[in-house]
Amino acid sequence: MSDKIKVVIDGHDLDVDKGTTILDAAKSVGVRIPTLCHHEDLCVAGNCRVCVVEVEGRKTLIAACAAPVEEGMQIKTTTPKVRRARTDIMSLLVSEHNTQCTTCYRSTNCELQDLAAEYNVDSERYLSVLKPGIEVDKSSFSIEKDDSKCVRCQRCVRTCAELQHVNAITVSHKGKDMKISTFMDLPMNDVVCVNCGQCVTHCPTGALTERRYYHEIWEAIGDPDKHVVINTAPSVRVALGEMLGYPAGTRVTGQMVTSLKKIGFDSVLDTDFTADLTIIEEGHEFLERVTKALKHGEKVALPMITSCSPGWVKFIEHMYPDHLDHLSTCKSPQQMFGALTKTFYAEKIGVDPEKIVSVAAMPCAAKKYEANRPEMNDSGYQDVDAGLTTREIGHMVKQAGLDFINLPNTPYDSYMGESSGAAVIFGATGGVMEAALRTVYEVVTGREVPFKNLNIEPARGLQGIKEAAIKLENVLPAFDFLEGVEVKVAIAHGLKNARTIMEQIKKGESPYHFIEIMACPGGCIGGGGQPIPTTDEIRKKRIEAIYAEDEGMPIRKSHEVPEIAKIYEEFLEKPLGHKSHELLHTHYVKRNRY
Template sequence: MAEIVKINIDGIALEVTKGTSILDAAKSVNVKIPTLCYHEDLCVAGNCRVCVVEVEGRKNLVASCAAPAEQGMVIKTTTPKVRRARTDIISLLVSEHNTQCTTCYRSTNCELQSLAAEYNVDSERYLSVLKPNIQVDKSSYSIEKDDSKCVRCQRCVRTCAELQHVNAITVAHKGRDMKISTFMELPMNEVVCVNCGQCVTHCPTGALTERRYYHEIWEAIGDPDKHVVINTAPSVRVALGEMLGYPVGTRVTGKMVTALKKIGFDSVLDTDFTADLTIIEEGHEFLQRVTKALKHKEKVALPMITSCSPGWVKFIEHMYPDHLDHLSPCKSPHQMFGALTKTFYAQKIGVDPSKIVSVAAMPCAAKKFEANRPEMKSSGYQDVDAGLTTREIGQMIKQSGLDFVNLPDSNYDSYMGESSGAAVIFGATGGVMEAALRTVYEVVTGREVPFKNLAITPVRGLEGIKEATIKLENVVPEYSFLEGAEVKVAIAHGLKNARVIMDQIKNGTSPYLFIEIMACPGGCIGGGGQPIPTNDEIRKKRIAAIYAEDEGMPIRKSHEVPEIKKIYETYLEKPLGHKSHELLHTHYKKRNRY
């Protein structure tokens, strides 16, 4: 049984488990202690000292994020000594910071700016020691790095190392020359970066941001010769409201569609349509591999792994290049959408595809890189012209002057606007697997999955690696060789968990047939392009909204969507057919580890 200690914080007596940090103890009784280097997702660093408190009997102030509560502690969080120390620390951080806050992308959502305002710090308390001529690194399609705004809290370094096991950025040099840098101080586009953007969502200032492309999209919208189409990912609709006056976890699907139409997009379509297509293609690919392996005894790459997450795809290209054959060849849904926009959709509406500007509203920074991959031109053009994050879409709506809260709801436009609840849950970790199982199980057995209300609960939740076993009984004749088989699947989110899964495959010990991997913690709802902040509490609320959206949909399975059936009948011909391979599938590239 855990040992309990008694402490006192600002006159409040409380009991906590021994080892609980002073910061967490204070949170439990609603005492706010400011922080900067601390983040719930990461290990404790204790290097900014903003969270210092006074402990009776101790000469020096202690960092509350790193100091454990001990029996009999009397802690004071707002004494003059504490306030003077915090003010000095914040002032020193401001003195080496680029304080052009009025033009900073993170203005009004910057933790240093908020602390400076709270402690009435201005830029004149100490002389500025900001180094001159610091260049912003805009080499990456996905991420901008501005060292003039870095407070050296190292949250980005810990994120890249602890959550993602990539180590694209690290601490270089010492003392006043210490900085956050890359291998050999190379530009971001030349290092092993998977473009996931988790460093961006964990950065407290504007030192790391996504590359922004909405200015170009505004220009395209204003060009009468352009036909601008946008498709919106499932995770955008459950997070966009956070930027526009709604509580976390509010679904704003209809208002989002209305806003995008009023902004001037010629057509507003749903990425969920091609998420359903992904399930049809990926599900048939999985069954094809299983048939070859178990019925025909052919050698195929199993387990098969999903390929929806471009950050994950680039991770395996760098870290496990000899195992790329395990990836499904299916493009991510938004890249499928881009290819179909400039082929199928262009034919349907009679528009020259060279005049179409295809925009993807995504929760993801890596989609920006993916859109610029040379493989993504199967339409004869760049399939997706720009990937915009949820944050960028929020900024565009603000710039448009729309009263978002009072907008009426609208439906997506037709042609690639109809979808299922299975597609919506792509946004949550486990969602792609659940959507695939809803279809694959029914194809093999002729029956719905044996879970109440189609909710395959073993694949849900925020556990880093989840497992499920589905037993196949009373199968249809075509799949008689699977009678009694137990299909073991796994779901991983966050690349540190992906590494565990891949090491099993590399060592030949993987027990699974089918695996879903998402680069970002929580899946797309926790993507690098989502509103800031993001933590587990926020992820859970967004996930709950995703599942609520699914349950409210009239169609819950990808293979039952009328528009999906129709596009195969009139255009794609059949799953895994020639046209599908041409437009919906891709190949991958072995990349260097260093």
């Protein structure tokens, strides 16, 4: 039997692979079928029924996203019957929806709104069946859940289960009462939610959004008594453009800095600075653990796992509370930045830290929660006052009325504005590992990592779990115990893959020394605070932009950044020193898995 199947779609004859859905077959010949519950990251649901098409000889219409093509199918996607049915279904969705689009955060970036407009759905066709009295769940620092805007496509539930293996949200009840719930309908803040925000980026409407803090920031900017500082994460600069008229993968670093200055931030700094600092601290922590294990035969937790991703950190706290010692004690770059802003930076520029409002522009929803963790106040104040998403920054730029595309470039301010290419690549999955290896290898051997142009290719790309091994040879005398040791590393992104890694560790079968884990698929470029939509195609473009940014940097290694050397000299003294421990390292909390 041939593996190709012949079908006709809207007059196009085509041969497609067996198992191809009608939706994908149609796409291959440029026929776009509308969808809502479908998302390429997720398994097929087939529950919104927006994608129905007519197949000759069938009494009922067929959901194109769920139905595989069959030999000889004659498929029509725009017949009156199909159009009537789709319009009817969209009208039903609208009748169940809180259609106050004018006040919705997702307005103009909403799949339901687009479809309803495309099919010119009449909101008067049916009576409203929106349940009265639905309250928005604003309990979480990171995520707001507004059931009145939910279309029950279950994309969030599939995301939370399939991509993240968290299952904080589920489908509950049935029939007219069916809805998206947490366990016992508890507030989002009281369940195992890790705040990754992937549900938000996969939600087609405004039912799940990040909790917004930009109003408070606008207020602070307008307050002459406040000194408002913002630092921007690596992956914001390769995604923000998507909100403001640029195609995916455009680097807008300089324009972003200009826009933030125009918005009125007193200082625009670079999170990359503390990303570099993270490499120094975490690199030394790794070497310390390896030294203890291999030289002194002490029992230390290896593999060591990165701790930059707050979604991942909360995941391990909930799911593997007995293995927290594997986490690096390093704070994330955001939190290092916050702690230094209200100490080192304040001292340097001579501003009372009490007057500083420290803002972080992040690709992330979990950073909001992280900023509010009770232990994150080592500066004597809340280290980070607000974490804003890339989307919120985009909104602020729009609110400021800036013509973003025509803005000139501006460099970051100082102090804490200087960084390396190694820090930029933190934004992509594998980037932290690559940056760490660039430094650690050189510390141990005195030579650059043996990869062309410093690009550690095995660490790159969208494969769920990546592995690499580097053999240490001709090491410096201080590291003679490492001579001939093959350092094995792994990289996982998306918490589904994190779970695979952790199960190995739990069983004592992990072959690695060092592991990078990011909560979101693709790493931070695919974060829960990034522009919507995020798909693999878009992830790849953002990743390309990240590596291009790295290649364009004059300094490519964290330990070569002058400001980093200076901060140790002037303030921190030495990696893993007393002050570092006080400001740059943290501890973790055991949480309930169930």
